[in-house]
Amino acid sequence: MAQFNQARAYMAQEDVFFDDGREIELLHFVYDHPDLDEIRASPERVLEAIDEFGRTKKYLMNVGENKGKIVTDLISEVKPGVMVELGGYVGYSTILFADALRKAGGQKYWSLERNPEFAAVISSLVELAGLSGIVKVVVGSSDESLQRLHAQRYIDKVDILFLDHYKPAYLRDLMLCEQLRLISPGSVLAADNVIKPGNPPYLEYVQSDVDKKVARQAQTQALYTGLFFPPACAKQYGDNNPDTINSAVKGNPHLVYESSLIRGFEPTGVPDGIEITHCRG
Ligand SMILES: C[S@@+](CC[C@H](N)C(=O)[O-])C[C@H]1O[C@@H](n2cnc3c(N)ncnc32)[C@H](O)[C@@H]1O
Numbered sequence: 420m421a422q423f424n425q426a427r428a429y430m431a432q433e434d435v436f437f438d439d440g441r442e443i444e445l446l447h448f449v450y451d452h453p454d455l456d457e458i459r460a461s462p463e464r465v466l467e468a469i470d471e472f473g474r475t476k477k478y479l480m481n482v483g484e485n486k487g488k489i490v491t492d493l494i495s496e497v498k499p500g501v502m503v504e505l506g507g508y509v510g511y512s513t514i515l516f517a518d519a520l521r522k523a524g525g526q527k528y529w530s531l532e533r534n535p536e537f538a539a540v541i542s543s544l545v546e547l548a549g550l551s552g553i554v555k556v557v558v559g560s561s562d563e564s565l566q567r568l569h570a571q572r573y574i575d576k577v578d579i580l581f582l583d584h585y586k587p588a589y590l591r592d593l594m595l596c597e598q599l600r601l602i603s604p605g606s607v608l609a610a611d612n613v614i615k616p617g618n619p620p621y622l623e624y625v626q627s628d629v630d631k632k633v634a635r636q637a638q639t640q641a642l643y644t645g646l647f648f649p650p651a652c653a654k655q656y657g658d659n660n661p662d663t664i665n666s667a668v669k670g671n672p673h674l675v676y677e678s679s680l681i682r683g684f685e686p687t688g689v690p691d692g693i694e695i696t697h698c699r700g
Contacts, residue, residue, distance in 0.1 A: 420681075420682045420683060421485060421488060421683065423485055423684040423688050424485075425688060427470065427474065427484070427686075428474065428686065428687055428688045429470075429473035429474055429478050429479065429481075429483070429685075429686040429687045430473065430474065430475075430476070430477060430478045430687070431478060431687055432478045432480075432687060433477075433478060436478050436480060437479075437480055437508075438534070441476075441477045441479070442508075442509050442536065442537055442540050443536070443540070444472075444476065444477070445469065445472050445476075445479065445509055445540065446540055446543060446544075448468070448471075448472045448476060449465070449468045449469070449472070449544065449547070450547075452468055454468075458547065459547060459549070460547075460548070460549035461548065461549070462514050462515070462517075462518035462548040462549070462550060463518075465514055465544055465547055465548040466484075466511065466514055466515055469481065469509065469510075469511050469514075469544070470483075470484065470686070473686055478687065479508070479509060479511070479686075480508060481508065481509070481511035481512065481686055482511060482512045482515070482583060482611055482686075483511075483684070483685060483686030484515075484686070485683045485684040485685075485686070486611065486683040486684065486685070486691060486692075486693055487511075487512065487515045487516075488683075489609075489681045489683055489693045489695070490512075490515075490516055490519075490579075490581060490609050490693065491515060491516065491519040493579065493607065493609060493695060494516060494519040494520055494523050494525075494579065495519065495522075495523055497523075497578060497579055497607050498523045498524060498525070499520060499523070499525050499578030499579040499607075500524075500525050500526050500527070500578055501525070501526065501527050501528075501529070501574065501576060501577055501578050502516060502517075502520050502525065502527070502528050502529070502577070502578060502579045502580075502581065503528075503529040503531065503565075503574065503577045503579075503580050503581070503601075504516065504528070504529070504530050504531065504580075504581040504582075504583060505531050505561045505580070505581070505582050505583060505584040505588075505589075505592055506531070506532065506533075506561070506582075506583040506584030506585070507530035507531065507532040507537065507538065507541045507556065508532065508537055508541070508583075509537060509540045509541060509544065510530070510540060510541035510542075510544040510545055512581065512583060513528065513530040513541055513544075513545060513550075513554060513556075514544060514545060514548045514550060516528065516581065517530075517545070517550045517553055517554045518548070518550060520553065521550070521553055525553070525578075526553065527553055527555065528550075528553055528554045528555070529554075529555050529557060529568070529574065530545075530554060530555070530556045530557065531557045531559070531561045531564045531565070531584075532556065532557070532558060533558070533559060533560050533561070533584070535558045538556050538557075538558040541556050542556045561584055561585075561588060561592050562588070562591065562592055562595055565592065565595055565596065565599065565601070566595070566599070569599045569601065574601060575600075575601070576600075576601060576603060576606070577596060577601045577602060577606055578605070578606060578607070579606070579607045579608075579609060580593070580596060580601075580602065580606065580607075580608050580609070581609045581610075581611070582608065582609070582610040582611065582621075583610075583611040583612065586612065586616060586618050586621075587620075589610055589618055589620075589621040590618075590620050590621045590624055591668055593608065593621070593624070593625075593670070594624075594668045594669065594670030594671075595668050595670075597670040597671035597674060598668060598669060598670055598671060600671075602671075602674065602698055603674075603698065604674075604675075604698050604699060604700050605698065606698045607695065607696065607697050607698070608625065608694070608695070608696040608698075609693055609694070609695055609696075610625075610693065610694040610696070611691075611693050612691060613680065613691075613692050613693065613694045614680075614682070614690060614691045614692040615685060615689055615690070615691040621694070622678075622680075622694060625676050625678045625694060625696040626676075626678050627676075628675075629672060629673055629674075629675055632670075632672030632673075633672045633673070635672070636669060636670070636672045674698050674700075675698065675699045675700040676696050676697070676698060676699065677696070677697045677699050678694060678695070678696040678697075679694070679695055680692045680693075680694050680695075681693050681694075681695055
């Protein structure tokens with residue numbers, strides 16, 4: 420595990436840590452930056468400016484450079500043509516991973532973000548970073564966007580799926596992608612925050628063998644209603660609302676997964692991890 424560089428730690432996460440105006444403050448910070456001319460068309464410099472805001476102004480719920488490297492290493496290895504992220508926030512992961520995707524020869528990075536204001540911040544910073552050619556920001560709830568993009572044939576296969584949105588929706592959206600055949604042998608899933616705040620239902624699913632998943636599909640309702648989230652997760656992302664789980668999504672339990680946890684750190688230095696799951700067959 421790469422060591423955490425304390426000198427680059429973000430400010431501590433507050434009780435209210437997003438959607439309080441800080442995302443627009445970030446835009447002003449970047450566009451008022453004395454080095455704006457050098458920041459233009461440089462993904463590295465845009466990321467550095469976002470990190471500077473997180474270190475010196477206010478916490479931002481970005482994947483950060485420590486865990487980000489786990490995913491950029493994966494991108495260099497897998498060389499995805501198409502990558503989809505669920506939850507773009509202010510575009511940190513979008514810029515970091517789309518730049519890595521471009522360097523690896525990839526064609527398209529889809530950033531799905533529910534909040535239209537956050538999506539506007541992503542678009543502005545992606546444009547500043549010079550990545551508009553390969554990034555497409557899609558506003559809306561991830562499940563609706565995935566279904567629409569699939570139905571309109573914009574996406575027919577996902578090489579890497581980065582899950583970093585509403586924690587109770589990870590499993591539902593993975594199963595939706597399976598059902599739409601967006602995930603197939605060769606696809607890789609990278610799920611953030613599997614330690615902080617944690618996501619036991621998602622981890623149990625991707626770590627299960629086919630027999631176990633098939634048996635469980637027979638008890639679909641029990642599986643959905645039996646989802647459990649630890650108190651920290653419930654506090655951070657709302658309670659375990661069964662409405663977030665669409666029992667019509669059956670997934671494809673026949674996909675073979677090989678999954679492992681890669682440990683890392685939040686940008687504040689808090690330990691966390693990314694679950695990397697390869698679809699093998
Ligand atoms: C932890 S932040 C994402 C951070 C970002 N991936 C990064 O590392 O820079 C989670 C984001 O997911 C978005 N979100 C939550 N539920 C969503 C959903 N159902 N569909 C799309 N986006 C969602 C939130 O608005 C928020 O911007």
